[in-house]
Amino acid sequence: MNAAPAGKGLGPLLLIAPAAVLIGLFLVLPYLNIVVMSFRMPGQGTPYAPGFTFGNYGKFFADSFYILQVVNTLWIGFLTTFLCLVLGYPVAWQLARGNSAFRAVGYGLVLSPLLVGIVIRSYGWTILLGNNGIINRTLSNWGIIDAPLPLMYNALGIVIALVHVFLPFMILPIMSAIQGIDPSLESAARSLGASKVTSFRRITLPLSLPGIQAGCILVFVLSLSAYxxxxxxxxxxxxxxxxxxxxxxxxxxxxxxxxxxxxxxxITGAVVVVAFGRLTVMKWKV
Amino acid sequence: MTEVSIEKLTKDYGQGPAVNAISIKIAEGEFISLLGPSGCGKTTTLKMIAGFEDATEGAIRFDGSDVVRVPVEKRDIGMVFQNYALFPHMTVEKNLAFGLEMRKVSRAQIREKIAKVLDMVQLAGYAERYPRQLSGGQQQRVALARALVIEPKILLLDEPLANLDAKLREEMRVFIRDLQRRVGITTVYVTHDQAEAMTMSDRVVVMFGGRIAQIGTPSDIYERPASLEVAEFVGQVNIIRGKVNGGIVATAFGDVPVSGNLAEGTELMLALRPEAVELLPAGSGAGVFAKVLSSYYSGSLVDYRLELENGARVNVQAFPRTRFADGERVLVHAPAERFWPLGATA
Incomplete structure (x- = not known):
């Protein structure tokens, strides 16, 4: 082994080289291409015409249809993230602090959806959510509803399915954050006069913020780009x-x-993520 | 100031009692150590006093009222944890304010009390630091301050010095003891380190296997141990065996009178601490002859391994004023009152 200090010599560079080449070739270059492409002239019968223009962006800002769609997409992203957080946190807590038998099973259950392709899972949801789907049929058979509930072809259906698909990405980071919290901190809070609820609110919750932050960013970004x-x-x-x-x-x-x-x-996604990061900055972490 | 009374306290997790019907009376302002090897029940006892563990049976009384059914947060205890358990996302000031906020103390008073307690633990000026910006010893003092600033009924410490290096540990012993005396708070201290228990405590409770082996002052448990186990746990000891014959046990050191009504012919074990034995150059006075097998010099003391003429081996600790070489013949002498009978051997 070469004992050269870190940052000196070719060693570290060589280590990251394969990843750097991969990212450079298949992410940075296409990205640059997209940036250039967005300034090209629209073509007739061809993907694009020679010359450059700001017109493509002009078209975006001129048409409220597209602006509204961005707003809509953001809204779906926020809602999915929020629901994943609310549903995922208790599960993450149980996985981190529950008894060991439950943890093994629970961990498997949380991960198992990731073993099924996203296309199949989404199809599955169409079977459940459709007007003639299982949910609506069951409810009308029981006489609870007269007309089918609109669960498909709307934002609600998308959010329901996205929450299901992305829940593990919320649970896992929060779980590992909670696992990293020394249980004696909660004991210390109790010894100082805090109830279980207060000790959760003042100690465990803020200390799991790094996991919440990571989970929220992951789920939000995935929701925005979900196709x-x-x-x-x-x-x-x-x-x-x-x-x-x-x-x-x-x-x-x-x-x-x-x-x-x-x-x-x-750009909108990045702005939201950066703003979120700024809002949830943790002074106590390094 | 609070008097604590533990009565027939038992904890059973289902595989036999971890703490077995122990009773301790702790006086107001007293410093008590629970001393024992790991698994002896000392930490479980502390957790029951704190309220983190339910008692299977028995009572814990603070000034007469039983707190066994009182939840941790209502017991009014101050606790220092082995790893300090400082809240990493709060500054020193916020850590100290936490317990006071829970008690709905006014902002102005909180500020005043924090300033006072920081002064007491010599950390004035550190209020704005986060725990990770403090050394181990400083974190330890913040943990102490956090437990004391709420002016609890009792102070509980769970092996608080275990994570400090040797030099700091000795400083903190003195620091904690002085602080405890100044505040005058009833204190229960859990440790497996006998030196720590002896130097700090008014009384030491030695525990083995969930039971109390002995309660006594440090000199009680050291010089008058209740059993062989206690004698060995609290320090080095030589065990000398002999038969009772007319109120006297004949040993290689000479006759040792024993009191109490012991039957003639009873086999007795006598405990003799290494530093109770005097070492003299051969031919300089009274004593019995022994040969130096080996010696270990540690600065202030020398540990000798000796062989008596009857073949018995004895450990002796002496000041290095006179040094004896390995193989040298020496005279050993032990005053009769330094032999402590540990009871009849089975």
């Missing part, structure tokens, strides 16, 4: 930005405009 689930469940009626981007690129063959839409989605 399969929204397109299957939203159908033609509700479209998220990702679906519209693919439509523009593939169905209507507008590469420059599609690129501009994709970039607007990325």
């Amino acid at each position: 399969v689930t929204p397109s299957l469940i939203g159908g033609l009626r509700v479209k998220t930005m990702a679906v519209t981007v693919v439509d523009a690129l593939i169905d209507t063959f507008q590469w420059p405009f599609g690129s501009a839409l994709a970039l607007m989605l990325s």
Whole structure:
């Protein structure tokens, strides 16, 4: 082994080289291509025409349809993230602090959806949520509802399916954050006069914030960019930005405009994530 | 100041009692150590006093009223944990304020009390630091301050010095003891370190296997141990065996008178601490001859391994004023009153 100090010599560079090449070739280059593409002239019968323009962005800002769609996509992202957090936190807590028999089973249950492809799971939801789906049929058989509940082809259906698909990405980071909290901190809070609820609110919850932060960012970003689930469940009626981007690129063959839409989605997502990171900054961490 | 009375306290997790019907009376302001090897029930006892563990049976009384059914947060205890358990997301000031906020103390008073307690633990000026910015010893003092600032009825310490290095540990012993005396708070201290228990405590409770082996002052348990187990746990000891014959046990050191009505011919074990034995150059006075097998010099003391003429081996601890070489013949002498009978051997 070469005992050169870290940061000196070729060793560290060589170690990250394969990943760097991979990311450079298949992420950075295509990304740059998309940025360039978004400034190209729209073509007639061709993906794009020669010359450059700001027109693609002009079209985006001129049409409230696209702005509303970004807002809609963000809303779906927020809602999915929030529901994942609310549903996932207690599960993460149990996985981190519950008895060991439950933990093994619970851990398997949480991970098992990841073993099934996202397309199959989304199809599964269409079977459950459709007007003639299991949920609506059961409810009407029991005489609880007269007309089928609108669960498909709307934002609600998309959120339900996305929450199911992304829940593990919320649970796992929070679980590992809670596992990292010394249980004697809660004991200390109790010894100082805090009830169980207060000790959770003042000690455990803030200390699990790093996990909450990671889980929220993951789920939010995944929700924004989700394509399969929204397109299957939203159908033609509700479209998220990702679906519209693919439509523009593939169905209507507008590469420059599609690129501009994709970039607007990325930028809004990034702004939200950075703002969230700023809001939840933890002074006590290094 | 609070008087604590533990009565027939028992904890059974289902595989036999971890703590078995122990009773201790702790006077107001007294410093009591629970001393024993791991698994002896000392920590379980402390957790029951604190309220983190339910008692299977028995009573814990603070000034006469039983607190066994009172939840931790209502017991009014101050506790220092082995790993300090400082809240990492709070500054020192916030850590100290936590217990006072729970007690609905006014902001102005909180500020006043924190300033006072920080002064007491010599950490004035550290209020804005986060725990990770403090050394181990400083964290330890914050933990103490946090437990004391709420002016609890009793102070409970769970092996608080176990994670400190040797030098700091000795400093903190003195620091904690002085602080406890100044505040005058009834204190229960759990440790497996006999030196710690002896130097700090008014009384030591030695525990083995969930039972109390002996309660006594440090000199009681050291010089007058109740059993061989206690004698061995609290320090080095030589065990000398002999038969009672007319109120006297004949040993290699000479006749040792024993009191009490012991039957003639009873086999007795006598405990003799290594430092109770005097070492003299051969031919300089009274005593019995012995040969130096080996010696270990540790600065202030020398540990000798000796062989008596009857073949028995004895450990002796002496000041290195006169040094004896390995193989040298020496005279050993032990005053009769330093032999402590441990009871009849089975």
